[in-house]
Amino acid sequence: MTVAAVRPPLVRSRDVLLGGAADALARHLGRPVAGVRVVLLGLTLLGGAGALLYAWLWAVVPREKGTPAAQPTRTLPVAGILLGVAVMLALAIPFTWDAPTLVPFGAAESGLLAVAAVGWALAVDPRDPRHAAAAPLVQRLAAGLLVLLGVALFPGTIVDGRPVVAVLCVVLALLGVAALLGPALLERATARGAERALLARQEQRAEIAAHLHDSVLQTLAIIQNRAGPGTEVARIARAQERELRDWLFAGTDPFAGDLATELRTIARELELQHAVRIEVVTVGDVAEVESHALAAASREAIANASRHAGGEVTVFAEATPEAVEVFVRDRGPGFDPAAIPAGRLGIRESIVGRMSRAGGSATVTADAEGTEVHVRLPRAAVSRPAS
């Protein structure tokens, strides 16, 4: 029988008591964990060999594979235990005061344990879901113990004339202050660094924006001006200008469903498709209005103007407490609303019909100067965005 073949690999679990070494050894050897622990503890008491073995296994045995996100977690509150022992050693110091050689050792050991508690609470516990919440408290308590130790022992050392302990006290107190304030200061410094980086990025963006504004936008404007409205070149330049402007001034969220943004989006799309220049002007809190019917009817009207009139189209949207209105005016050859060709009747129907179904109204007026579509929706029929 080949024992080695059935033996589970020597790996440490991710959910352990302290380091997972005893558990790993027990599973690898097929013995009960309690037995392994007793042996290790026994060896530790007999000169420390158990502790050394444990530490060696802890350092050398790999952790079992798991999802990277799953942080190893410990059952034992290590930082708390270290702090507890440190407190007990500290409490023992007054009783050993009369044995001058013991005091520095007691204080130093207590201090070292407290420092270890702080280190554990800062370095290990924050990533351990079981102890993350208590870690700041343990860190502060341990730091407090260091300060207290230093401050409480110092007067006695002066009175009794023990310079070594006095120096130790000062070191302990300083360590305590560092352990108390250090992490917060470090965090603040990191945050400030991140802030500065963000600011630098924003500044760079503003610089790029200023440069593009002065060069590319100007050039696009000149192209439009030279090419004349309605030409292919002007149309492309206009579309590019709008795109760049949206990016530069990023004032409007392209995904927002409000009427102002939607009208601008519609304008941009139609400018790409037709030889038209669409000016969108909004007044009042149009940016807070959300109405599918209004947007759809406006789209029909603007598309209609772009297709049949072209040139310059003005879209004016105004939100008053009573109603939301959109005016779409073009400069095309006017048409008699009574004698609309069949093709346009459908479009007109989709504006007028849609608005009346939504509880609003739409009118089309035409004269020698051009055509104007007026859509109106009373406030009562307008829904506001959830935000």
Add this chain to the structure above:
Amino acid sequence: MIRVLLVDDHSIFRSGVRADLKDAFEIVGEAGDVDAAVLAIQELRPDVVLLDVHLPGGSGGGGAEVARRSAALLGEVRLLALSVSDSAEDVVGVIRAGARGYITKASSGADVAAAIRTVAAGDAVFSPRLAGFVLDAFGTAAASRDVAVTDDELDRLSAREQEVMRLIARGYAYKEVAAHLFISIKTVETHVSAVLRKLQLSSRHELTAWALERRLL
């Protein structure tokens, strides 16, 4: 013939505008930065200055700085702002500094010529966007009712002025506004000039707050 000074730091743009306007106007000079513009205005005393809003030089104030430094001459020299951006800060800044109107650089040569004539005649040039801004900044009928009690006459628009602004924002030319409201073109121009004056002199905090809060794209 109307004497025009071109102020823009882009020589391509200046030559383009010059080509467009040279038959109808007398182009008396060109300037490419703030200091040159101020000097040219003082020496040449043109009827109309086509003034780019974004202009290098001086203390960095652009077109608005030119307007402020030429304030003493604005009775005889009229400024027409040219802007590539429609952002409220830029446009309103130069208007409040003394310009009589603004047009975008994408405007056609015919539009620029018409705007120059309007400004030269002492009237104001309002684009739909500027009219929209005015309506927003001064509050429309319902909104201004709350503040009308304490506000100065400069700080609100009359009902007629609002109507005129609304029609301009809808894309109507002055002539069409006049026909629509059954008033003369001269009356429309008077209303627009009155609104321009209010826009220039009003201390309504909404004017500045509005400009900061949103950007007209």
